[in-house]
Amino acid sequence: MNELVNKLRQGNRRALARAMSSVGATGHAESSLEVCLRESTGQVPWWGFTGPPGVGKSTLLDALLVHLREHGRRVGVVAVDPTSTRSDGALLGDRVRMMRHAVDDGVFIRSLATHGHHGGLSDATLHCARLLELAGYDPVLIETVGVGQNEVEIRSVADLCVVVLGPGYGDDIQLVKAGLLEIADVVAVNKCDLPEAQRLVNEVRQEFAAAARDIEVVAIEAKSGNGVPELLQRLFELDRARRTETAEASRGRRRTLGEIRRRTEFSCRQALGRAMTGPEVEQWITKLNRGECSLATVISRLAALALAELQQEADDG
Amino acid sequence: MRKLDQAGQQDLTSCTVDAHPPKRILIGKVGLDGHDRGAKFLIRALRDAGYEVIYTGIRRTPEQIVQTAIDEDVDVIGLSLLSGAHNQLFARVAELLKEEGVEDVVLLAGGTIPEKDVPYLEALGFRHVFTPGAPVSEILSALQQELSSRE
Numbered sequence: 001m002n003e004l005v006n007k008l009r010q011g012n013r014r015a016l017a018r019a020m021s022s023v024g025a026t027g028h029a030e031s032s033l034e035v036c037l038r039e040s041t042g043q044v045p046w047w048g049f050t051g052p053p054g055v056g057k058s059t060l061l062d063a064l065l066v067h068l069r070e071h072g073r074r075v076g077v078v079a080v081d082p083t084s085t086r087s088d089g090a091l092l093g094d095r096v097r098m099m100r101h102a103v104d105d106g107v108f109i110r111s112l113a114t115h116g117h118h119g120g121l122s123d124a125t126l127h128c129a130r131l132l133e134l135a136g137y138d139p140v141l142i143e144t145v146g147v148g149q150n151e152v153e154i155r156s157v158a159d160l161c162v163v164v165l166g167p168g169y170g171d172d173i174q175l176v177k178a179g180l181l182e183i184a185d186v187v188a189v190n191k192c193d194l195p196e197a198q199r200l201v202n203e204v205r206q207e208f209a210a211a212a213r214d215i216e217v218v219a220i221e222a223k224s225g226n227g228v229p230e231l232l233q234r235l236f237e238l239d240r241a242r243r244t245e246t247a248e249a250s251r252g253r254r255r256t257l258g259e260i261r262r263r264t265e266f267s268c269r270q271a272l273g274r275a276m277t278g279p280e281v282e283q284w285i286t287k288l289n290r291g292e293c294s295l296a297t298v299i300s301r302l303a304a305l306a307l308a309e310l311q312q313e314a315d316d317g
Numbered sequence: 318m319r320k321l322d323q324a325g326q327q328d329l330t331s332c333t334v335d336a337h338p339p340k341r342i343l344i345g346k347v348g349l350d351g352h353d354r355g356a357k358f359l360i361r362a363l364r365d366a367g368y369e370v371i372y373t374g375i376r377r378t379p380e381q382i383v384q385t386a387i388d389e390d391v392d393v394i395g396l397s398l399l400s401g402a403h404n405q406l407f408a409r410v411a412e413l414l415k416e417e418g419v420e421d422v423v424l425l426a427g428g429t430i431p432e433k434d435v436p437y438l439e440a441l442g443f444r445h446v447f448t449p450g451a452p453v454s455e456i457l458s459a460l461q462q463e464l465s466s467r468e
Contacts, residue, residue, distance in 0.1 A: 013384075013387060013388060014387055014417075014418075016388075017387055017388050017389065017390040018390055020390065021390045083369075084364055084365070086365070087364065087365045087366065087367045088339055088367045089339060089363065089364040089365060089366060089367040089368045089369060089370070090339070090364060090369045090370065091360055091361070091364045091370050091372065092369060092370060092371045092372070092389075093372050095371060095372070095373065095374075095385065095389075096372060096373065096374035099373060099374060099377060099381055099385075102373075102377075102380075102381040102384050102385050102388075103378075103380050103381055103384050108388060109388060110388060110389065111371050111389060113339070113369050115338075
């Protein structure tokens with residue numbers, strides 16, 4: 001274990017890549033590496049990037065990497081794309097936008113699939129980000145899958161959240177709805193060469209003003225790099241404010257809390273899925289349809305079955 | 318691979334713990350060649366067959382391909398080229414992999430490659446060379462065979 005950690009700290013890319021493949025296998029007992037990672041990280045703030053599909057998150061990361069490298073920073077990137085619910089396969093295409101950094105020693109990019117995990121991240125995301133932190137990458141950037149209105153899990157993982165929007169998001173009513181804007185520390189409105197973009201910038205600003213929230217809205221054009229240095233300055237300011245001792249202490253707590261919540265939800269959902277296939281289910285359907293029992297009864301029975309299974313797993317493992 | 322029940326719904330029992338996470342495949346296009354229809358056809362087919370596909374996009378250098386393969390810890394590298402420079406560029410990828418000490422990755426080649434070049438590419442370590450007209454089923458079964466023989 002110590003040998004591996006040493007290799008990681010020395011910047012051995014193959015060791016890092018291999019370690020990333022070994023972490024985050026759901027349902028297994030935690031490896032000593034995973035335990036070690038939790039202990040030995042928490043100093044570096046993670047920057048999360050989220051927003052609708054095709055809005056330019058990967059292109060923005062590509063542009064940010066250029067500037068972060070100019071500032072002499074070694075940057076780690078975890079980019080998540082969706083797993084197919086039909087085949088379990090995935091097309092991990094975020095890298096296509098970032099290939100010019102592939103041979104830069106100061107940049108490490110890893111593509112991950114969601115593996116049936118909802119919320120815009122995957123189980124391995126947290127571990128891979130921790131590995132990058134341990135290997136000396138600072139900052140660590142996390143790109144979520146393209147999200148809709150409600151996948152806001154990045155909030156529990158990242159220390160600062162950039163919400164990326166672009167023209168075509170909809171009218172101002174969309175912005176008033178709860179969801180993405182609520183988790184933003186900064187909003188980047190991309191594709192500002194397009195005419196509709198300025199209207200969106202104004203609407204988002206008005207929305208924050210109405211909610212009395214002091215959130216900066218930066219107009220950018222990720223492809224040409226316009227506005228990206230300004231966005232980065234704002235990110236540096238927010239990053240600095242998060243490098244206090246108290247922020248560090250709460251960071252470790254928050255990451256672990258998020259981890260507990262995600263893993264618990266995942267395990268419960270799986271156990272419940274298995275309970276749903278038990279022989280009793282057909283009887284319950286019949287009874288429910290005849291009005292012979294209540295839905296609440298069925299729920300409590302299913303939950304009890306799932307719980308028993310989880311208990312059994314914990315005892316075994 | 319996940320099964321679908323009769324109604325085409327996702328079967329919850331089969332999204333249980335993955336004893337074997339999906340294999341990871343890099344599909345890359347090297348050199349000055351923008352013809353990516355074949356590569357894009359293949360990445361869809363591979364995704365639907367349950368693989369995690371890392372696509373590099375077009376006009377990449379052998380160095381970019383190899384570093385990406387290492388960082389992403391892939392099991393397979395598939396290179397596609399239609400420009401005619403396969404002997405040079407594919408050889409460079411194989412050479413760089415050797416320099417980096419990467420020996421456990423399955424190498425596949427595809428594109429408009431003349432019959433006479435196939436033995437050379439095979440000697441470089443490419444396990445299969447797929448030429449125009451190769452059915453996707455053939456590619457998938459060759460891939461499966463390669464991977465299962467390495468388990």
